[in-house]
Amino acid sequence: NAGVTQTPKFRILKIGQSMTLQCTQDMNHNYMYWYRQDPGMGLKLIYYSVGAGITDKGEVPNGYNVSRSTTEDFPLRLELAAPSQTSVYFCASSYSIQGGYGYTFGSGTRLTVV
Amino acid sequence: AQSVTQLDSQVPVFEEAPVELRCNYSSSVSVYLFWYVQYPNQGLQLLLKYLSGSTLVKGINGFEAEFNKSQTSFHLRKPSVHISDTAEYFCAVISNAGGTSYGKLTFGQGTILTVHP
Numbered sequence: 169n170a171g172v173t174q175t176p177k178f179r180i181l182k183i184g185q186s187m188t189l190q191c192t193q194d195m196n197h198n199y200m201y202w203y204r205q206d207p208g209m210g211l212k213l214i215y216y217s218v219g220a221g222i223t224d225k226g227e228v229p230n231g232y233n234v235s236r237s238t239t240e241d242f243p244l245r246l247e248l249a250a251p252s253q254t255s256v257y258f259c260a261s262s263y264s265i266q267g268g269y270g271y272t273f274g275s276g277t278r279l280t281v282v
Numbered sequence: 283a284q285s286v287t288q289l290d291s292q293v294p295v296f297e298e299a300p301v302e303l304r305c306n307y308s309s310s311v312s313v314y315l316f317w318y319v320q321y322p323n324q325g326l327q328l329l330l331k332y333l334s335g336s337t338l339v340k341g342i343n344g345f346e347a348e349f350n351k352s353q354t355s356f357h358l359r360k361p362s363v364h365i366s367d368t369a370e371y372f373c374a375v376i377s378n379a380g381g382t383s384y385g386k387l388t389f390g391q392g393t394i395l396t397v398h399p
């Protein structure tokens with residue numbers, strides 16, 4: 169039972185480069201989320217999806233894009249990397265929109281933009 | 283809108299001592315409440331949750347939390363901590379009654395618990 173799998177675990181990008189953070193879940197969850205974690209700031213919601221083909225912005229979406237072509241996959245795209253995007257990124261999924269089940273988190277991707 | 287405030291950014295404590303990590307929330311609608319734990323270089327794990335019913339909730343690893351609606355608090359406690367409890371702890375809320383925050387987990391800033399021998 170893999171749960172939520174994120175790749176890569178670490179990445180260093182140069183300013184202006186692009187990359188895609190991958191997220192896959194095998195629990196057949198409809199609801200998926202991308203958060204970024206910065207020291208002392210907790211986790212901030214970037215984008216979320218309530219099902220295949222449906223995505224919406226969270227609290228801090230600028231500089232990011234997402235797509236959801238299947239239930240399992242929810243990749244996060246950085247088009248023009250900036251130092252402000254240096255962070256740890258977490259993907260999560262949930263069984264129910266009502267929230268009582270909580271979220272299952274991936275192990276994170278640590279991104280450094282130099 | 284909803285928000286979460288964790289009142290202590292760092293809590294140092296000696297092994298076998300009791301600990302309380304404080305969390306206050308603000309929301310105009312009904313919420314569910316959660317505590318997550320993050321060990322170094324790992325993702326977040328669910329520690330416990332309050333949905334309804336008894337205000338005292340027990341979780342994994344001997345932790346418990348008490349929901350206080352009048353004070354809008356959800357403090358986390360453990361009567362005797364171990365070295366292995368050293369981690370960052372996050373309080374979180376989710377609206378269960380509609381609104382713009384419906385279905386989206388909002389986190390506090392985190393509390394780093396350091397247990398010393």
